[in-house]
Amino acid sequence: MRGLVVSADWKPKAGYQVTAEEEMSGRVRLANMVLHNPTLSVADRPDAQLSGEHDVLIRNVTSGICGSDLHMVTSDEDGYMDLPAPFRVPVALGHENSGQVVEVGSAVTRVRPGDLVAVEAQVECGTCRACLRGLTAACERLWDRGFTLDGGTATMSVAHERHCWPLTAVADRHGERKAYDIGALIEPSSVAYNGMVNRAGGFRPGDTVAVFGAGPIGLAAVGLANALGAGRVLALDPSASKREIASALGATETFDPTAGEAGQWLLDRTGGAGVDMALDATGAGRIVMPAIVPAIAVGGKIVSLGANMAPVEVDTIKLMFRAASIYFTLGHLGGGFPAVIALHAAGKLDLTKMITGRFALDDGVAAMERALKGQDAKILIHPHGVDAYPKAVSQ
Numbered sequence: 001m002r003g004l005v006v007s008a009d010w011k012p013k014a015g016y017q018v019t020a021e022e023e024m025s026g027r028v029r030l031a032n033m034v035l036h037n038p039t040l041s042v043a044d045r046p047d048a049q050l051s052g053e054h055d056v057l058i059r060n061v062t063s064g065i066c067g068s069d070l071h072m073v074t075s076d077e078d079g080y081m082d083l084p085a086p087f088r089v090p091v092a093l094g095h096e097n098s099g100q101v102v103e104v105g106s107a108v109t110r111v112r113p114g115d116l117v118a119v120e121a122q123v124e125c126g127t128c129r130a131c132l133r134g135l136t137a138a139c140e141r142l143w144d145r146g147f148t149l150d151g152g153t154a155t156m157s158v159a160h161e162r163h164c165w166p167l168t169a170v171a172d173r174h175g176e177r178k179a180y181d182i183g184a185l186i187e188p189s190s191v192a193y194n195g196m197v198n199r200a201g202g203f204r205p206g207d208t209v210a211v212f213g214a215g216p217i218g219l220a221a222v223g224l225a226n227a228l229g230a231g232r233v234l235a236l237d238p239s240a241s242k243r244e245i246a247s248a249l250g251a252t253e254t255f256d257p258t259a260g261e262a263g264q265w266l267l268d269r270t271g272g273a274g275v276d277m278a279l280d281a282t283g284a285g286r287i288v289m290p291a292i293v294p295a296i297a298v299g300g301k302i303v304s305l306g307a308n309m310a311p312v313e314v315d316t317i318k319l320m321f322r323a324a325s326i327y328f329t330l331g332h333l334g335g336g337f338p339a340v341i342a343l344h345a346a347g348k349l350d351l352t353k354m355i356t357g358r359f360a361l362d363d364g365v366a367a368m369e370r371a372l373k374g375q376d377a378k379i380l381i382h383p384h385g386v387d388a389y390p391k392a393v394s395q
């Protein structure tokens with residue numbers, strides 16, 4: 001099979017202790033400490049195939065490019081991959097994808113050949129402390145399609161049936177073509193859903209929600225806040241085109257944080273009361289947190305969705321006096337997929353407005369080059385071509 005493949009040289013930095021497990025599996029704990037000179041190409045990978053009775057073989061149709069994909073192809077001044085996460089090379093990237101089931105193992109009951117599915121990329125071990133207390137996205141022995149296993153830009157994927165979520169109800173409402181596109185957006189929106197709902201416990205109907213950052217996860221948070229009953233959704237991003245998409249997804253008002261003081265803007269919008277939930281989807285917590293803290297309401301919740309690569313200072317006494325809380329979340333496993341699929345199937349959420357570009361796999365390198373420019377919200381790669389949207393088949 002073919003895929004958009006990241007390769008790199010294995011060259012551990014001085015002082016990095018390579019474990020026997022890393023040596024044996026090829027899966028490094030921190031790509032930025034071991035993998036040197038990353039390169040990207042459209043290349044062959046070994047064919048995906050069923051190996052267990054619960055396996056599902058999927059023909060991939062759409063695969064979204066995520067911010068973390070960009071860190072796989074950029075490097076630091078010494079030439080090491082920027083990604084500070086587990087990785088294995090070579091690998092076909094893509095961890096936000098939909099496709100059509102081609103073949104299933106003998107014990108599979110959740111899906112049938114012909115079904116449209118969205119695929120969870122994270123593969124939890126099921127036996128570590130995180131898994132046993134239900135926080136599967138924080139699994140201590142996580143494997144991950146698009147990071148350590150071939151992912152959604154490959155023409156085919158294999159996944160355990162528990163990671164395959166039927167899009168049948170979404171296709172019934174929106175048609176197959178749109179259902180495949182929605183399928184590629186389920187992963188990033190599940191990251192937002194897990195933070196807002198499964199970790200932070202949601203907000204009260206009518207509450208005011210602020211979203212910092214209108215990248216895909218921030219935009220998903222805007223759409224979700226709206227769908228989940230926020231009274232007002234205030235979105236902040238320096239990019240005018242992204243603020244426009246935020247408005248289309250239900251932001252009540254938007255603000256360019258480079259044009260004024262973001263915290264003050266939120267206080268002005270709330271009559272000084274502050275916002276009930278503030279989401280940081282920027283990865284720039286050092287800048288965003290000082291704006292959020294003075295603008296959080298009594299009993300408010302701060303949800304950190306972006307990966308901050310440097311320590312962030314928080315003035316905790318202000319949060320203490322307002323009985324406010326901060327929540328962190330990572331990844332999409334743990335309940336986001338079925339909820340976000342159901343909201344799309346019900347017509348309460350339509351995140352396809354964030355799709356700003358699509359490329360065939362053959363143009364995958366150009367797709368990444370465009371994504372690196374940072375102007376797009378969501379770019380999709382179509383492993384079988386931009387017009388390949390197979391019909392659902394009823395068995």
Ligand SMILES: [Zn+2]
Nearest residue numbers: 066067068095
């Ligand atoms: Zn991602």
Ligand SMILES: [Zn+2]
Nearest residue numbers: 125128131139
């Ligand atoms: Zn685990």
